Amino acid sequence: MTNLLLQDPFAVLKEYPDKLTHILENPLHTGCLQFSPRGDYLALGCANGGVVVYDMDTHRPILFLGSKMGAHMRSVQSVAWSECGRFILSAGRDWSVKLWDLSCPEQPLKQVQLESPVWNCQWIDSNAGSCIATAVEEERAFLINFQNNLTIIPLLPSEELESPQNQGYVLTSSVHSKNRQIVITGTSKGWVNFYRIDSELKFTLIKSLKIANSNIKHLVVSQDGEKLAINSSDRIIRQYSLKIPGAIDTVELESEHKYQDVINRLQWNSIFFSGKSADYLVASTNGSSAHELYMWETSSGTLVRVLEGAEEELMDIDWNFYNMCIASNGLESGDVYVWSIVTVPKWSALAPDFEEVEENIDYQEKEDEFDHVDEQEQQQEIDQVEEVEIDLRTRERYDVRGNDLLLTRFTIPTDYERILVMKEATGAVDERNGES
Amino acid sequence: MFQFKLQLSEDDDSNGVATCAKFSPDGSRVAVVKGTVVLIWELEGDGTPLIITTSHIRPISDVCWSPDGQCVATASDDFSIETTHLEYGSLHRFMGHTAPVVSLCFNDKGNLLFSSSMDESIKIWDVLNGSVMRTVAAHSESVVSIDIPADDSTIVCSGSYDGLIRVFDTASGHCLKTLTYDKDWKSENGVVPITQVKCSRNGRYLVVKSLDGIVKLWDCIRGYVVRTFKVESDEVRNLQRSCGMDLLYPESGLPPVVVSGYELGQIYCWDSADKRLVQLLEGERHRGSPIMSIHCHGNLMCSLSLDGECNLWEWKQSA
Numbered sequence: 001m002t003n004l005l006l007q008d009p010f011a012v013l014k015e016y017p018d019k020l021t022h023i024l025e026n027p028l029h030t031g032c033l034q035f036s037p038r039g040d041y042l043a044l045g046c047a048n049g050g051v052v053v054y055d056m057d058t059h060r061p062i063l064f065l066g067s068k069m070g071a072h073m074r075s076v077q078s079v080a081w082s083e084c085g086r087f088i089l090s091a092g093r094d095w096s097v098k099l100w101d102l103s104c105p106e107q108p109l110k111q112v113q114l115e116s117p118v119w120n121c122q123w124i125d126s127n128a129g130s131c132i133a134t135a136v137e138e139e140r141a142f143l144i145n146f147q148n149n150l151t152i153i154p155l156l157p158s159e160e161l162e163s164p165q166n167q168g169y170v171l172t173s174s175v176h177s178k179n180r181q182i183v184i185t186g187t188s189k190g191w192v193n194f195y196r197i198d199s200e201l202k203f204t205l206i207k208s209l210k211i212a213n214s215n216i217k218h219l220v221v222s223q224d225g226e227k228l229a230i231n232s233s234d235r236i237i238r239q240y241s242l243k244i245p246g247a248i249d250t251v252e253l254e255s256e257h258k259y260q261d262v263i264n265r266l267q268w269n270s271i272f273f274s275g276k277s278a279d280y281l282v283a284s285t286n287g288s289s290a291h292e293l294y295m296w297e298t299s300s301g302t303l304v305r306v307l308e309g310a311e312e313e314l315m316d317i318d319w320n321f322y323n324m325c326i327a328s329n330g331l332e333s334g335d336v337y338v339w340s341i342v343t344v345p346k347w348s349a350l351a352p353d354f355e356e357v358e359e360n361i362d363y364q365e366k367e368d369e370f371d372h373v374d375e376q377e378q379q380q381e382i383d384q385v386e387e388v389e390i391d392l393r394t395r396e397r398y399d400v401r402g403n404d405l406l407l408t409r410f411t412i413p414t415d416y417e418r419i420l421v422m423k424e425a426t427g428a429v430d431e432r433n434g435e436s
Numbered sequence: 437m438f439q440f441k442l443q444l445s446e447d448d449d450s451n452g453v454a455t456c457a458k459f460s461p462d463g464s465r466v467a468v469v470k471g472t473v474v475l476i477w478e479l480e481g482d483g484t485p486l487i488i489t490t491s492h493i494r495p496i497s498d499v500c501w502s503p504d505g506q507c508v509a510t511a512s513d514d515f516s517i518e519t520t521h522l523e524y525g526s527l528h529r530f531m532g533h534t535a536p537v538v539s540l541c542f543n544d545k546g547n548l549l550f551s552s553s554m555d556e557s558i559k560i561w562d563v564l565n566g567s568v569m570r571t572v573a574a575h576s577e578s579v580v581s582i583d584i585p586a587d588d589s590t591i592v593c594s595g596s597y598d599g600l601i602r603v604f605d606t607a608s609g610h611c612l613k614t615l616t617y618d619k620d621w622k623s624e625n626g627v628v629p630i631t632q633v634k635c636s637r638n639g640r641y642l643v644v645k646s647l648d649g650i651v652k653l654w655d656c657i658r659g660y661v662v663r664t665f666k667v668e669s670d671e672v673r674n675l676q677r678s679c680g681m682d683l684l685y686p687e688s689g690l691p692p693v694v695v696s697g698y699e700l701g702q703i704y705c706w707d708s709a710d711k712r713l714v715q716l717l718e719g720e721r722h723r724g725s726p727i728m729s730i731h732c733h734g735n736l737m738c739s740l741s742l743d744g745e746c747n748l749w750e751w752k753q754s755a
Contacts, residue, residue: 003606003612006605006613057545057607060562345608345610349612350614351614352615352659386664388662390709392641393685394638411544414507414547415564417524419528419564419566423527
């Protein structure tokens with residue numbers, strides 16, 4: 001990421017995006033969204049059951065999943081990219097969870113049918129093809145294994161750990177970002193359950209606690225795995241520090257902050273942590289009166305920034321740390337708003353001898369500035385520079401923001417047939433126009 | 437050392453001037469430009485090339501493979517660029533430049549195409565839709581060469597006849613850095629025009645060839661020259677054309693080799709680490725005809741001369 005090395009370091013190292021830079025129009029009405037792991041693409045789950053992938057270089061749609069057959073029949077509730085960027089998981093109100101391979105996206109690779117509309121699906125181990133899904137009015141979440149024989153295993157409460165039987169319906173689930181063995185579910189009566197998933201999808205309930213009296217809407221674990229934020233319909237976002245002892249037989253939670261809008265008493269639609277050690281938490285507000293994303297500092301719990309620019313209520317949020325973009329979809333238009341870091345062009349970059357200064361500097365001649373330089377000395381200096389070892393091959397392991405650059409990147413194949421079809425279509429239109 | 441491997445020759449000369457030859461991304465094919473057609477040679481094939489006719493009405497000056505190896509993009513003197521699928525035929529014709537287009541490159545995802553032209557600008561095109569995304573007013577003379585590092589598509593580097601080398605951000609089109617030769621490079625006749633730029637694989641360094649035949653290796657982050665490769669004889673050095681230049685990364689892992697062509701068909705090869713001239717291929721194979729293009733892939737090097745002779749060489753480590 002050589003460009004980051006040459007840009008203004010103060011702009012590059014900003015910790016969060018602050019300007020609305022793009023609005024991705026989506027006539028299919030976006031319901032949920034997620035960036036690909038490296039931030040190259042953005043997948044949108046749509047109200048008509050479509051899943052559209054946008055290219056973040058051109059900001060245009062490049063792919064419609066299930067263009068031949070097998071698309072969702074009803075609105076898509078959740079999309080999730082695999083770690084390698086090649087597979088997408090989608091869940092819809094048509095009761096199904098589908099697995100897509102982006103190298104042949106015309107139809108789903110595999111799919112399963114649950115017994116009610118699916119709220120949410122998340123990868124547990126994308127290499128092993130296991131995921132977790134939650135469905136409407138189900139008292140348990142489901143583990144799904146897409147490999148070999150498709151299996152669906154309901155996550156039952158365990159007998160060892162005492163937990164009241166009536167926890168309500170499971171509404172949401174989350175997988176620990178560092179320790180993928182740990183799965184967290186949240187229920188309609190305010191219960192949060194922690195499961196440990198062993199190989200072959202054997203599971204153990206390791207902790208169960210009630211944190212609120214109403215629906216748990218979202219569970220978000222920070223990138224470093226040390227913070228957990230819980231969004232509940234009692235209008236409070238609770239932030240906990242999260243510790244897992246080595247044996248993974250329990251988890252330790254400690255309440256850190258509660259975020260709420262004390263004036264308007266708004267609910268929060270969605271929440272998301274910033275990267276690395278999760279210094280910030282961003283949330284979208286419920287209700288037509290607020291059109292912003294709120295951002296708090298997680299160490300102090302203070303509101304630090306309001307991301308403005310959208311002109312409607314915002315729903316789902318995703319934040320990619322490679323391209324430093326936050327995307328959120330609007331409730332009414334279904335378009336997607338993208339905030340990113342704007343770097344100002346430096347005019348001094350156009351000439352190597354220029355330097356940009358904040359204020360006027362009185363020129364003072366340096367002692368050796370106009371000294372006659374001995375030609376031989378100069379040559380020696382040049383020779384010295386030319387003996388320094390250089391490496392033309394090796395890539396950086398991390399970019400300046402600390403993101404791992406060795407994470408695999410999958411490039412979606414160019415759809416040449418689509419180019420030809422589009423060309424034919426526009427050609428036909430041109431011809432017709434020519435005739436009339 | 438390079439050993440001669442193969443000659444890709446075609447008896448029919450009617451197609452026009454040979455200007456450019458490039459390996460496909462997997463190294464199995466070579467695209468050779470002759471006039472307004474592109475010949476695709478299979479290295480393991482039977483010796484008859486696939487002939488791609490384009491809709492250009494003036495000669496092509498540069499060809500570029502899409503990263504998936506399914507398409508070639510061609511830049512022509514008729515101010516246009518065309519992408520052609522090897523099976524499906526012409527995909528898009530990109531119009532917008534106001535002067536001959538001279539250099540092309542794809543980004544690593546293959547969704548953006550970069551072109552530079554004698555109209556002093558660089559344009560960024562959307563490959564899927566065939567539309568221009570951004571025009572960058574890049575230089576004050578013809579932008580004769582652009583390149584994107586193989587492992588890092590976030591920057592694009594350009595070299596121009598105005599003697600400047602610039603680094604641009606591919607996403608925003610902003611100029612990030614300008615490199616120029618030092619004062620001592622300003623000759624009486626003005627600046628030395630740049631003829632070709634080539635990024636190192638990791639994007640940290642830049643090899644630059646100028647019209648005085650000297651090849652310099654720049655550290656493009658810090659902005660100074662770290663290696664200079666000079667042909668001793670002044671006669672060889674004076675160029676009228678770019679004559680081609682590329683980096684060969686020996687598969688053995690040894691330091692990359694700078695390969696540069698000259699007017700009488702000679703090819704000079706230097707070790708990039710210690711500046712040693714490792715090999716000089718005299719112009720016999722090219723019958724003294726000027727080298728037009730040099731391109732390397734793996735241990736292979738392809739040299740093309742103005743008379744249409746295209747030779748493949750294989751790098752073998754000398755004991």
